[in-house]
Amino acid sequence: MSILETLGRLGQTSGFYMLFSDWRQIVMIIIACVLLYLGLVKKFEPLLLVGIAFGMLLTNLPGSNMYHPELWDLYIANGTPVAELTEELQSYVAAHGYVFANDIVHMSFTEIIHSGGLLDILYIGVKSGLYPSLIFMGVGAMTDFGPLLANPKSLLLGAAAQFGIFAAFLMAIGLFKFPANVAASIGIIGGADGPTAIWLTSKLAPDYLAPIAIAAYSYMALIPLIQPPVMRLLTTKKEREIKMEQLRPVSKKQKVLFPIIVTIFVCLLLPSVAPLLGCLMLGNLFKECGLTDRLSDTAQNALMNIVTIFLSTSVGATAVYYRFLTAQTLFIIVLGLIAFEFATVGGLLLGKLMCKLSGGKINPLIGSAGVSAVPMAARVSQMEGARANPANFLLMHAMGPNVAGVIGSAVAAGFLLAVFGG
Amino acid sequence: MSFVDACLYSVAGLLVVFFALFLLMIIIKLMTVFGDAAEKRQKAVPAAVGPIPAPEAAAESFSLRQTGPMAPGSAGELKLYDTEPRVAAMLMAIVADELKTPINELRFLSIKEIKEDTDK
Incomplete structure (x- = not known):
C-alpha cells in the first residue's frame, strides 16, 4: 500500500470527512454550540444546560461512537423476535454480529457496558431511573417544607398548577396526534421539574428524552419571562397588592414527621412514584432530623454534583441528529411552552378563587409558584408582588405552593406512568 | 388514543393529583392540631407548678407572648x-x-x- 493510499484511508476515517456525509450533523453541532452559549453566556440553567449541550456535541461528532441509540432500541425490544425488528435495527444487528439465542432479542446492561460507548454506560443511570431519583434526594436535602407546613392550603395551589401537564397532554394528542405515551411525556414538561420529566420520559418515550429535557430546562430558566405576562393578565392590581399575614412557626417535630408521613401515604396511593418521592423525602429527612448532617451535606453537594454531570451529559447524548432533527422536536418545544403557560394559569385561577373565599387574605400571585421550578417560580411571585406593592413580601408564602408543586408533579408523573407505562 | 379518552384520562389525572394533595393537606392539619395540643399540655405542667422567678425583662417578654x-x-x-x-x-x-x-x-x-x- 502506497503512502498516498494510506493517507487517503486515514482521511476517509477522519471525523472531518464523515462530517460532510450528512448536513444534519453540522446543524446539531451548531445547535449544541448555541445551547452552550445560552448556558455559559446567558446563564440559562448552566449547571444542566452546559452538560446537556456538551453531551449533544459529543454524540454528534462523527466517528466518536460514544452513544448508540440502536443499542437502546434493542434493549427496549428485549423479548422480540429479530425478524420483527425494523429494517434499520436488523441491519444494525447483522452489521455488529449480534447472535441472539432462538433469534429473540436479548440486550442487557452488561452487554451494553461491553459493547457500548462511554455515554451508553452513563445512560444506564438514566434508563434505570437512578439519576433522577438521586437528584431528587439532593433536592429534598435542600428543600425547606416549613412554608408548606405552615400553610397546608398551599398544597391545593401545587395541585392546580399541574393543570399544565394535562392541558399539554390533551393538545399533544388532539392537535399533533402523538401516541399517548409520548403525549404523557410531553405533558410532564408542564410540571416544570427536570428530574421528573427525565424519569418519566426515559420510561415512556426514551426516543424523545433529549427534546423534552431541553424544553423543560430551557423553559424553567425562562420562567421570569414566561410567567409575568400571564400573572398580570389574570390578576388585578388590587389583588397583586394584597399583603399576606406572617406564616406561623413550624415545630421541628412536624418537619421530621412530614417526610415520613408523605412517603407512607403517597407511595401507598401511587406505588409507581416511590423511587422519586421516596428519595425526595429521604433527602429531606436527612436535612430535618438534625442527626445526619453529613449525609444531608453529601446528598445536596457531592452526590448531587456528580449525578448532575452524569445525567446532563447522557441526556444530551440522546440528541442524535437523525432522531432529533424532526418536526416532532419543534412540536415538543411549542407544547412545552403551552404546558408552562397553562400550569401558571391553573395555579393563578385557584389562587384567585382562594383569594375570594378567604376574603382577600391570599394574594393570588402565589398560585403561579405552584409550578415546581424551585425557587425560581416563587421568586417571580415575590417580584410581581413587590412590583405592585413595594412593601409586599410574598417569597415565603410562595415557597409553600412551590414545594407542593414538586410533590404534585411527582404524583402526576406516577399517575401517567401507572396508566401509560404498559 | 381518541381525544375523548385523552380528556377522560386528563380529568382523572388531575383528580388524582388533587385527591392526593388534598389528603396530604388534611394530614398536615391533623398533625398541626395534635402537635399544638401536645405543646399546650407540656406548657400547662410548669404553669401549674407556679411562675418561675425571672428578671424583669424576661417577664415582660413572656407577658407579651401571652397577651391577646x-x-x-x-x-x-x-x-x-x-x-x-x-x-x-x-x-x-x-x-x-x-x-x-x-x-x-x-x-x-x-x-x-x-x-x-x-x-x-
Whole structure:
C-alpha cells in the first residue's frame, strides 16, 4: 500500500470527512454550540444546560461512537423476535454480529457496558431511573417544607398548577396526534421539574428524552419571562397588592414527621412514584432530623454534583441528529411552552378563587409558584408582588405552593406512568 | 388514543393529583392540631407548678407572648418599643446572620431600645 493510499484511508476515517456525509450533523453541532452559549453566556440553567449541550456535541461528532441509540432500541425490544425488528435495527444487528439465542432479542446492561460507548454506560443511570431519583434526594436535602407546613392550603395551589401537564397532554394528542405515551411525556414538561420529566420520559418515550429535557430546562430558566405576562393578565392590581399575614412557626417535630408521613401515604396511593418521592423525602429527612448532617451535606453537594454531570451529559447524548432533527422536536418545544403557560394559569385561577373565599387574605400571585421550578417560580411571585406593592413580601408564602408543586408533579408523573407505562 | 379518552384520562389525572394533595393537606392539619395540643399540655405542667422567678425583662417578654390571641396563620405580632420598623428589620437581619439561621426560623417577640442613663 502506497503512502498516498494510506493517507487517503486515514482521511476517509477522519471525523472531518464523515462530517460532510450528512448536513444534519453540522446543524446539531451548531445547535449544541448555541445551547452552550445560552448556558455559559446567558446563564440559562448552566449547571444542566452546559452538560446537556456538551453531551449533544459529543454524540454528534462523527466517528466518536460514544452513544448508540440502536443499542437502546434493542434493549427496549428485549423479548422480540429479530425478524420483527425494523429494517434499520436488523441491519444494525447483522452489521455488529449480534447472535441472539432462538433469534429473540436479548440486550442487557452488561452487554451494553461491553459493547457500548462511554455515554451508553452513563445512560444506564438514566434508563434505570437512578439519576433522577438521586437528584431528587439532593433536592429534598435542600428543600425547606416549613412554608408548606405552615400553610397546608398551599398544597391545593401545587395541585392546580399541574393543570399544565394535562392541558399539554390533551393538545399533544388532539392537535399533533402523538401516541399517548409520548403525549404523557410531553405533558410532564408542564410540571416544570427536570428530574421528573427525565424519569418519566426515559420510561415512556426514551426516543424523545433529549427534546423534552431541553424544553423543560430551557423553559424553567425562562420562567421570569414566561410567567409575568400571564400573572398580570389574570390578576388585578388590587389583588397583586394584597399583603399576606406572617406564616406561623413550624415545630421541628412536624418537619421530621412530614417526610415520613408523605412517603407512607403517597407511595401507598401511587406505588409507581416511590423511587422519586421516596428519595425526595429521604433527602429531606436527612436535612430535618438534625442527626445526619453529613449525609444531608453529601446528598445536596457531592452526590448531587456528580449525578448532575452524569445525567446532563447522557441526556444530551440522546440528541442524535437523525432522531432529533424532526418536526416532532419543534412540536415538543411549542407544547412545552403551552404546558408552562397553562400550569401558571391553573395555579393563578385557584389562587384567585382562594383569594375570594378567604376574603382577600391570599394574594393570588402565589398560585403561579405552584409550578415546581424551585425557587425560581416563587421568586417571580415575590417580584410581581413587590412590583405592585413595594412593601409586599410574598417569597415565603410562595415557597409553600412551590414545594407542593414538586410533590404534585411527582404524583402526576406516577399517575401517567401507572396508566401509560404498559 | 381518541381525544375523548385523552380528556377522560386528563380529568382523572388531575383528580388524582388533587385527591392526593388534598389528603396530604388534611394530614398536615391533623398533625398541626395534635402537635399544638401536645405543646399546650407540656406548657400547662410548669404553669401549674407556679411562675418561675425571672428578671424583669424576661417577664415582660413572656407577658407579651401571652397577651391577646395569636392571629391565624401568623407567628404573632412583633412589639416595638421606641424602635423604628426600619431599624427593627435591620436588627432582625443582623441577628439571623450572626446566628447563621434563616430569618423565617426565628421568632422575635419584641424589640426595645435600651436608653443609657446619661447622669452616670
